[in-house]
Amino acid sequence: MNWTLVIGGLAVHLIFFYSIFDIYFTSPLVHGMTPHATAxxxxxxxxxxxxxxxxxxxxxxxxxxxxxxxxxxxxxxxxxxxxxxxxxxxxxxxxxxxxxxxxxxxxxxxxxxxxxxxxxxxxxxxxxxxxxxxxxxxxxxxxxxxxxxxxxxxxxxxxxxxxxxxxxxxxxxxxxxxxxxxxxxxxxxxxxxxxxxxxxxxxxxxxxxxxxxxxxxxxxxxxxxxxxxxxxxxxxxxxxxxxxxxxxxxxxxxxxxxxxxxxxxxxxxxxxxxxxxxxxxxxxxxxxxxxxxxxxxxxxxxxxxxxxxxxxSDLKRTDVNQADVAALMASLIGVPFPLNCVGTVPLxxxxxTDQFKAEAIFANAEEILAQFVVKMHQKRSTTLSVFFTPFKPLTPSIQVDRLRQTHRLIQQQHYKEAISQSVETIELALLGLTYYHTYHRLVLGFCIAMAFIGWISFLVTLILQHTLIIQPRHNLDLQQRGFWRSEKGIRLAFTLLGVIVVSLLYIQSQVLTHYLYCLLPIVIWHKVVQRADVFVDLYYYVVDHGYVKRTIVAVLMGVCGLEIIILGFFWRQLLSVGLLGIALWPLSTHLMQSNRPLVLRWIFSCLVLGVFPLLPVVGRQPNYNLVYLAGILAFILALFLFTRPEILTHNKRTTSETSFSQWHLHTLLQLFVLLLAIFITWWTAVSRQAKQGLSAVSQFISWAILATSLVLPLVSSSHMYTRLLSIAVSFLPPFLLLSTAHEGLFYLALSTVLVIWIQLEHDLQTRKLQRLSTLWFSDSLSLVADCRKLEFNDIQCAYVFLYLLLTAFFGTGNIASINSFDPASVLSFLTVFSPFTMAALMMWKIIVPFLLVTCAFNAVHLSINVPTQSLFLLVLLMSDYMAIHFFFLVKDYGSWLDIGTSISHYVIVMVTILILFALLSLSRVFTNFSLRVSRKWHRQ
Known part of the structure; x- marks a missing residue:
């Protein structure tokens, strides 16, 4: 793994992630206003x-x-x-x-x-x-x-x-x-x-x-x-x-x-x-x-x-915005309106008297207008006069005229006209506050978009270098080019552009983050232009081999496939349609002749997994019987798999008798923990129905199960099948404790699909590979030197991984389930309100399916002999395509639900990208690392 690329990519995506909050969710508060109250x-x-x-x-x-x-x-x-x-x-x-x-x-x-x-x-x-x-x-x-x-x-x-x-x-x-x-x-x-x-x-x-x-x-x-x-x-x-x-x-x-x-x-x-x-x-x-x-x-x-x-219906109903209540309270007892209040007095x-109403709403207008004036001065002081565009409906002269006119109307006892004038001033001031609050949003958004496009272009150049497409004969000698096309000329041009941008930002006293957003596209595009010859090589390769139509079709299919995932963010049921397509995909491969039972198992497992996005979001109606069912099925399945010949044989053949007994003990411990989790879930459900609260013993056992689940995989054999089974069985008990309905069944369906996916990807390869039953995660370190280059079919592998990764979340949840919190999910661990502990538990519940998919992805790398970095770059490219798609869909208008949903979509994709960096490393710990001191536990 190229750690320079990992650190650089992580930094770029952290900037992308933070930018959405800095651009769309900056604090609306301003200071320095004079309090206004009803006279x-x-x-x-x-x-x-x-x-x-x-x-x-x-x-x-x-x-x-x-x-x-x-x-x-x-x-x-x-x-x-x-x-x-x-x-x-x-x-x-x-x-x-x-x-x-x-x-x-x-x-x-x-x-x-x-x-x-x-x-x-x-x-x-x-x-x-x-x-x-x-x-x-x-x-x-x-x-x-x-x-x-x-x-x-x-x-x-x-x-x-x-x-x-x-x-x-x-x-x-x-x-x-x-x-x-x-x-x-x-x-x-x-x-x-x-x-x-x-x-x-x-x-x-x-x-x-x-x-x-x-x-x-x-x-x-x-x-x-x-x-x-x-x-x-x-x-x-x-x-x-x-x-x-x-x-x-x-x-x-x-x-x-x-x-x-x-x-x-x-x-x-x-x-x-x-x-x-x-x-x-x-x-x-x-x-x-x-x-x-x-x-x-x-x-x-x-x-x-x-x-x-x-x-x-026989009584007058008066609806208000929630912030209006603060203005109502201030006017009733005659205190100054809160300095940052944007509510309007609900008259x-x-x-x-009409006079009091007119005075109250006038003071309300003065208070909101004072915020507008401070915000206007802030933007004017940080923007060059030649670039500054004021909010024309409320220029300083118009402000003075409006206040003077409203005051005159009150003095002349034209209270209704004064009220109307004040309400209009409040509406304009609120529009003006939004205008100045989002004043730099267009420029900053453009910079982030250009950085996104540049980053995606840069990823394409990296991916192409991991293929056989790049041919040195198409590279032009940089010394034969003109100065501005040479490496020095390109560096000088981008340096001059960066100096100009920094100078403009410094003159306008912009904050540090604005430097990051404006300079980031310059840095990224500099790298892209330096590697522009890669696109030339791609052009020659496509033309020389007659792949023009194939390339266009492949790009269109890739875009359509990603759009299905994107639409799944809005309608999670569409993920079932995508899973149907993924289920039927092997029918077009040679596996229908060479391994038809595997294809049929794949189709059936994908169809079963595709049922879950059609079900209601977990949390609406608890059904603990489904949790018990998932635990019992998992226990039976785990008992069956632990006694499979390919697991028993390899563990017995590669360990001493003592270690083999330890392996038996480890297996029994995992099965016992699973049964214990089922019992604690039942105990919690019964206690909740009886309204008896959570016992300290039950709470202690739940936390012990969670801690144990992190250790048990690390003391199992590094044989690929054994380690994957240990990971799946170890993570399930705490997952069940955090479940309230069919999440456990989804976990089983997802795990089944992942196991078959590993076999499927292995059998799709035309070259001779090791049998899966002979693979060990400990071999992955020596695999790097013998890895092959990326091929066209690897795009499908990366896409399936990304699809399963997002299905891991949307299979049982949606956008609203992120914002909405149901304490029933964490009752096995605690009942006293603790937002950060509860949030950490819910995050672990979300991460566990992600981690399962990522561990399976590591197994796919091992089974098809492709370096991790190569396939990861493909996944990153697809994820960034979705991220920039959602970036352009972010809105700051319409209903608050629409605004929140649009931003949530972007945040989910960016978080998925960011945790991929961590999950790949974490999954390698769970798959490759072992706490066993004895070498006999590994192959001899």
Whole structure:
């Protein structure tokens, strides 16, 4: 393996991977603005915010056949006292970005979401920070990020321990009762503690009650479960009780505003993170000081018709974007809008004078316009004046005119016209913020695209050098060329271009990453131009041998094959169509005459594997019977294979009697671990159904099985069949522990296809090769000197590997299953909420099938006598073709689901490419490395 190429390729792809976040997901935050607040006295002195984490709008607002609601208090508010609507969340529908949108008023970028949950990784303002005092109770994963950094320590956070967030417990509504009990204790103490009482009776005060029980019960028991629905009943009763206590404390002074909402919803299978309507539609109920009461519906009903479904069609429904809630809270209690708030005050929720509405929306417009001005100055200061193109609808003179005109309309008491003018200013400012936020996106995207195309061209030159196509007779003498076509001239030209680019970037004070993006295509294309003679050799080879039509057909077939994989990202069912084509491919080869049983086994196994992309995504409906079935079938199959003659004979022939006994012991240990995993899976499922939680013994055994699975393959024989079987049997137990449905059966089907694929590739070779049963992974090191060159048929081998690699993921999942998380998958290992540990376990579950395919790929290299680097370059070329395809499909417009999906596609391909570098090395460890000290374990 050429390590210079590996390191260089890894660096290039890391830049490609990071660029998509730097170009499309940079932080929207800007600093240096002046706070803006409503000039008039606010309608409320205090605000109580209830966030029912994970509560779906339909589950809160629907009624049964007798028109009975599970949230009678909030429904009574909707019918008699307050206003209601739906708060539309953005992707990703997770707790952190949802709360940031609700409380800070902006949609957090992905990079910040990934930095942590318990602290604030980026400095942002919030309604809590702008308040005089905020008291909050709830989860330790949410509260601290709004308390940290607040000036004067006026945000008081009280949370339970993370151990309380137990997904395996009988009922998590205790999380909400804990919050209600603490609030009651706070109110009781405020009656006797004069200092606390005076603080609490001031204006601009907020109480925040984070109710996590609904979300936790939804994950553990699903949103249609008794636990989830009963938790809504408990939350509604608790809100009613707190409402009554607050009103009594302040002697019904009418100065308290209330808002009840949710950060996100939840799918029927107990997950969230994607863009399904069950995740993006959350309830919003507001009442109290400054909030309007029930009103008749308008003349333009919402097309979804939910109000009719929930028997609320006689009441006005007002939908908002989630960030609008922060603007609503700020206007109700008269605090400055959060500095980075992009929400608009939903005036339909207010019960105030037209003057107050006009002043509130005007301050809202000033705050968003201030962000626009800072962003505009930032871009202007980092762009040469000759290249700078301002946002024409909001030039500085237009900004001044709009603010002056709106202020004049308010003074002249033309409030409706002033409101309309402010709303228009907000819309233009938001468009302007997007314009400047994406100002350099076109140039940077062009540079990355050119680097991509250059890299693919460079890969083609490397691949051609691994074939018999390159003929020295077609290479021109560089000394006979003109200067600018010589090596020195080419180097000078690209050096001058690089100096010009660096100078322009330096003058404009661009960040370091922009240097990388702009210089990368120059470096790569320099290498391509230096190797341009390879394309000349290719041309002569194709023409001289009459391969023009064949080459065109091969390229078209390759593109069509890759497009099937690409379409599989959108419709995973199409992968079954591709598997059908791969199943029938050997029918056109000589194997139909030489080894028909092998071809029939291949067709059958591919058809079985092709069933899985047609099945629902794993996680929606747990079915542990399928997990048990997969484990039992695997045990029977492993027992049968371990006693096959080609495995028993070679291990007995090449080991001493002692080592052969050790091999028996190793085999028995693997089978025992597999049975133990089946038992632990059953134990976990039974405990979950009985709502008994996870025992410490079960948890310890699960982690021990995971650790053992990493070691067992390394102590097995390096005989190819034995080592592959050991790898497959060792990785299956932890995979079963992380399974909830048919993933285990998919694992068996994939493993079967891989074994037959190795035999198929071996038998397709026309030259004389060693029998597979005589191959040892320990021979791979001595194989390099005798390896052959790449041939045309090797393209098919690389394609099958890539197809199986992506089938390893899409066989049981899709894009949404990456964003959506179901804790049921990790209940065998832990039940207490730990996002990073859970994510690591889920990543291991995803990597295991990848690792199986890569180990089989190593076996194919060994069996057909081709160096690893040669076939890997073909795989890399195909992967990069898909990556640039998805790069051009990335969009920053349309629905948030479309935007998130387009970026997810690109990220998946790039991650696949990046982990290929690691997986090939890791698979070589599992296939070639041995912990056996005795040499007798290897061939003698």
């Amino acid at each position: 008039l006295p606010p309608p409320a002195r205090r605000l109580i915010l209830f966030v029912m984490d994970g509560c779906r709008a339909d589950k809160l607002l629907e009624v049964d056949d007798k028109l009975h609601s599970r949230a009678p208090f909030l429904r009574n508010i909707v019918k008699k006292k307050g206003a209601w609507g739906i708060s539309h969340t953005h992707v990703p529908t997770e707790s952190r970005p949802g709360h940031v949108a609700l409380i800070a008023g902006f949609y957090e970028d992905v990079s910040a979401v990934a930095k942590g949950w318990k602290e604030n990784p980026v400095e942002f303002d919030s309604v809590f920070n702008e308040s005089r005092h905020t008291w909050s109770w709830g989860s330790p994963d949410i509260l601290p990020m709004f308390a940290k950094g607040a000036h004067d320590g006026h945000v008081h956070a009280h949370s339970y321990t993370s151990d309380a967030e137990d997904f395996g417990g009988a009922d998590s509504s205790k999380l909400d009762t804990w919050v209600f009990d603490r609030v009651k204790e706070f109110l009781s103490e405020a009656k006797h503690n004069m200092t606390l009482r005076e603080m609490f009776k001031q204006d601009k005060v907020i109480l925040f009650l984070h109710l996590l029980g609904i979300d936790t019960n939804g994950h553990a028991h699903k949103p249609y479960s008794h636990e989830y629905l009963e938790n809504i009943v408990i939350a509604d009763a608790g809100i009613q009780e707190i409402h009554g206590l607050i009103e009594d404390f302040f002697e019904h002074d009418g100065q308290t505003a209330y808002i009840a909402t949710s950060d996100h919803g939840m799918t029927n299978w107990g997950s969230h993170g994607a863009g399904h309507t069950s995740e993006t539609l959350t309830p919003l109920v507001a009442w109290g000081a400054g909030v309007r009461g029930p009103q008749p519906p308008g003349n333009h009903p919402y097309p979804d018709g939910y109000e009719k479904e929930w028997h609320l 339909d929720f207010l019960n105030t």
